[in-house]
Amino acid sequence: MQTDSSFTFVLFGGTGDLSMRKILPALFEAHRAGGMLHDSGKIVAVARHAADRGEYLQWVNEHVKPHVSKNGVDEAAWTSFLARIEFVKIDLGNPEDFVHLRDAIQDLPGIRVFYLATGPSLFVPICHALASVGLNENARIVLEKPLGYDLKSSNAINDAVGEIFAEEQIYRIDHYLGKEPVQNLLALRFGNALFEPLWRREWVESIQITIAEELGVEARGDFYDNTGALRDMVQNHLLQLLSIVAMEPPHSMDSDSVRDEKLRVLRALKPIDPNEIGKVAVRGQYHAGGIRGTAVPGYATEAGVKPDSTTETFVALKVEIENWRWSGVPFFLRTGKRLADRVAEIVVNFRPVPHSALGASALRAGANRLVIRLQPNETIRLYCLAKQPGEGMNLASVHLDLAFDKFFREGQMEAYQRLLLDVIRGRLALFVRRDEQEAAWRWVEPILNEWKTSTRPPKPYAAGTWGPAAASAMLAQHGTCWLEEEN
Incomplete structure (x- = not known):
């Protein structure tokens, strides 16, 4: 299935376990298949545990490769996949750092997807910081579980995120x-x-x-x-x-x-x-x-x-x-x-x-x-x-x-591959x-x-x-x- 949807996929928690085991492998498989991801689509990893893009790509080589392509990695596809990846060093606890993210992606084409592969305590601060630099427009945001500790805390997170993103922009993911x-x-x-x-x-x-x-x-x-x-x-x-x-x-x-x-x-x-x-x-x-x-x-x-x-x-x-x-x-x-x-x-x-x-x-x-x-x-x-x-x-x-x-x-x-493609294409049926x-x-x-x-x-x-x-x-x-x- 091909797509003409250009995109900028911003991955918060870019050095985390979920990103290494599931999200980046799923994006690589879509890239390797050909035609599933628009040629101009970019992946922008956000983290503070790497100094620059070179160090981040070294981290990806070490931690993502073991989780992709059961029959071996196509090195040509892997090299072209890495060319899609950019890196922005950000301290998520410092809203002023989000200016660097805005500057890095403001000229990139297509819909913006913000994937929050972080703890739920960071969901609201990240959303507020994105809004403070104008990055909540023409965007979709993906929230991982757990979303709250009970009904009250879940509503509090949803209320706060809902003040910044419309319901049709919010993708609550359940990979099953x-x-x-x-x-x-x-x-x-x-x-x-x-x-x-x-x-x-x-x-x-x-x-x-x-x-x-x-x-x-x-x-x-x-x-x-x-x-x-x-x-x-x-x-x-x-x-x-x-x-x-x-x-x-x-x-x-x-x-x-x-x-x-x-x-x-x-x-x-x-x-x-x-x-x-x-x-x-x-x-x-x-x-x-x-x-x-x-x-x-x-x-x-x-x-x-x-x-x-x-x-x-x-x-x-x-x-x-x-x-x-x-x-x-x-x-x-x-x-x-x-x-x-x-x-x-x-x-x-x-x-x-x-x-x-x-x-x-x-x-x-x-x-x-x-x-x-x-x-x-x-x-x-x-x-x-x-x-x-x-x-x-x-x-x-x-x-x-x-x-x-x-x-x-x-x-x-794979489940994550299907769901990530649905986010990029704006399909909400498989999200909560x-x-x-x-x-x-x-x-x-x-x-x-x-x-x-x-x-x-x-x-x-x-x-x-x-x-x-x-x-x-x-x-x-x-x-x-x-x-x-x-x-």
Whole structure:
């Protein structure tokens, strides 16, 4: 896909981990593909940890190259990509330094994109500093999560940014929405007569959404101990995926049509009764254990974590949507650190047939399901029952793979690459609108408040397992289990 959109992409936090691992590799892949980025487009990195452009490019060579092009780096493409990059040394705490940024980019062509790959405490000061030198016009601004600590702080940031940038200029990024299987989920539902009639309470028994990590808090102990899994993963990633799965068909794929339907789902979430939180929410914290044969410490002994911390590293929730399509269908959400595997997936369990002449196996739960795997490998599989070869009517589970690489020559586009191109082209559909964010915060706040004042500590689980037993017990009450437990 080609573009005639010239741009100046200003990357705040230009030496940070996110810039090195995700943003610059994504821009390089778009550059290497040819035609995706306008020839005159420039990338302007902003940081204070490099002395000049030469030192910054040396940093990029060292820290970005390992994350690009799995089959090796095309050196000619890499050299021409580096030619796009400029560098401006700025102390973000000093608004007067932004004059240097204005002088560096004022004659560069095209739309200006300001990507804030920084901590949220810098969002408002950066926006004010940009406005003070007139850089908030003809511009788009990208905000990384977390956007606030709760509804009040989120609104405070949005209010402040909204005084400087119009809502249509603000791109709140959630990279899970840019993943290829999530896009294909929309195509499956709204482009095929096969799935849409089944996508409702009459035919769906339950839905699971899991984002599991093998890693612990790594070097982010201080940040994570003040955040926790509910804020870090549920309020944004998991609820966004839920809204995509459960939304009604939009009248078109334009930005507001898609986001209007997601908002309706978020507003239809059954409110959490503080007295019922123990029945529908499980919080856990990992203790020492082993990941693939390697011993790892418990959360409370990680660097930057308070020894008596009650911060959750695991959350499992039972969620209900109070509308005509989904009433009575439980959605089970789960996320955690130091779990048994790194996986993100959506599991749609269809109801068994109402009567089987083929034996009890055709009536078992989970006989028919759709599994959308988001990571580590991106796949979509439809599971169903088929007769085993040989004598008798013996059924076995088989699956149909949507093997995109066999049908399309183009490789799958990474999530950040798709989203960054959408920012440059002015497409807002895959970015979170303010009212969506407010609805998500409003729904999780009763859980946040209950856990904040609770005298009960998080349930322990050993690193390298799938979390507390209570998470499995919650599903067992509904006659089901997590996917890996069935296998």
